[in-house]
């Protein structure tokens with residue numbers, strides 16, 4: 001059912017491949033073991049066959065070449081080495097979630113979830129959170145998620161490692177049942193060589209080469225050992241070159257595989273349904289993760305308070321200058337005098353306060369999204385194999401993080417305006433501040449999609465926020481030649497400019513113009529919103545690019 005020809009995998013910059021010229025086939029409807037010392041390339045072999053990593057050579061499913069891992073959805077399942085489920089979901093929610101991503105008929109989900117729970121023996125634990133499961137139960141949930149698409153072939157990467165002998169036997173019995181009653185093909189990476197009697201075909205990988213394929217009995221004979229436990233000693237004693245030369249001819253179990261017998265791929269749910277499923281799950285996880293929820297609440301409600309604390313000393317002046325320019329006669333003269341005295345202090349304060357709001361919103365944006373995709377990359381890659389569309393996943397993240405950013409922008413605007421009495425249209429100012437937060441959120445979401453490590457994505461996002469203040473050229477003067485090179489890329493500049501010009505018909509703005517050393521053009525709100533929208537759209541484009549890439553951590 002599954003086979004490959006001349007598969008070679010190289011890691012960037014390394015001359016020596018980590019998998020060399022692997023040509024083999026697995027026995028259909030049977031238990032296949034892949035064994036070999038740690039680091040020899042077992043996982044790489046399986047990933048290369050599924051096209052989860054860049055490779056040379058070809059692989060086939062039922063005689064048809066595997067051109068992309070997406071073509072395997074519903075056909076080949078993959079239980080990776082580490083469990084791919086959100087720790088804050090219950091067992092039932094995790095299984096139902098996986099089913100909703102791959103199953104079009106929603107009426108079947110509850111029945112199928114119960115059936116899977118029964119098969120994996122977790123019925124009694126269905127309401128437990130994933131984070132509270134034991135090692136053996138975690139392996140079972142990994143297999144349960146794999147069963148969600150009911151694939152005819154299953155790759156299982158060390159699903160019994162670290163378990164006690166009883167739990168290990170129970171899982172191997174379960175896999176054997178999948179082959180016997182279920183007619184599935186199971187391909188299992190296993191470290192415990194004492195369990196090879198469970199398998200019909202054993203593949204030995206050594207130093208990136210496939211050096212043997214045969215039954216457990218043939219293995220003993222070939223390596224001249226009386227127990228498989230002595231296999232690694234035998235391998236090490238003679239070296240890879242010797243075992244490659246001595247390799248017996250490999251049987252082609254796929255010789256009469258007919259692509260026409262290829263099981264048809266079950267229809268997937270619509271993209272809208274996948275987006276809805278992911279959004280519901282994300283909101284559920286958001287409210288369950290008390291640490292992240294608390295942090296988001298603290299910065300959403302705490303940052304506006306920090307802004308107004310800095311405004312308190314200058315509030316009377318801000319309120320005084322927030323008047324429209326429509327006074328007359330003696331009153332105007334008096335006003336003009338007062339205006340001149342207070343203008344310098346107040347305009348510096350207002351400029352600083354607006355910039356402070358904007359920079360804090362960019363910080364919120366980076367907190368919203370820098371880890372969002374990178375932190376669950378393996379889970380996402382796994383769900384792609386269940387039929388999740390990359391763009392549906394990307395848009396579920398874009399919508400979720402943008403909703404939070406929108407709330408943060410509107411709240412910051414309302415709270416600070418309410419206390420400081422900033423003049424100008426609330427709607428325009430709320431749009432500009434939300435625009436700042438949303439566009440920075442989307443740019444940092446792009447980092448999260450492009451980097452495999454959440455820490456890397458976070459650091460780059462924090463640097464970007466850190467550069468907002470100096471590179472905006474508002475408080476610190478930028479060299480003239482750099483000003484319009486940096487500003488188009490600096491989110492805070494456009495937020496600040498849009499907010500300032502929303503107060504154009506007020507004395508606050510006059511004060512700013514009068515006290516600026518050299519008055520220069522400042523973007524009006526519509527242009528600022530346009531610039532922020534362009535940055536957001538670029539962010540979205542890179543989120544999509546990152547989500548279409550394959551990145552298994």
Ligand SMILES: Nc1ncnc2c1ncn2[C@@H]1O[C@H](COP(=O)(O)OP(=O)(O)OP(=O)(O)O)[C@@H](O)[C@H]1O
Pocket residue numbers: 011018036037038039040041042043044045
């Ligand atoms: N993305 C990567 N970048 C660099 N090296 C890698 C990468 N992926 C795998 N390797 C290296 O390739 C070799 C084979 O890795 P692989 O995970 O396939 O081994 P394995 O046989 O499955 O090991 P284990 O039994 O310990 O899980 C290892 O030396 C590993 O360090």
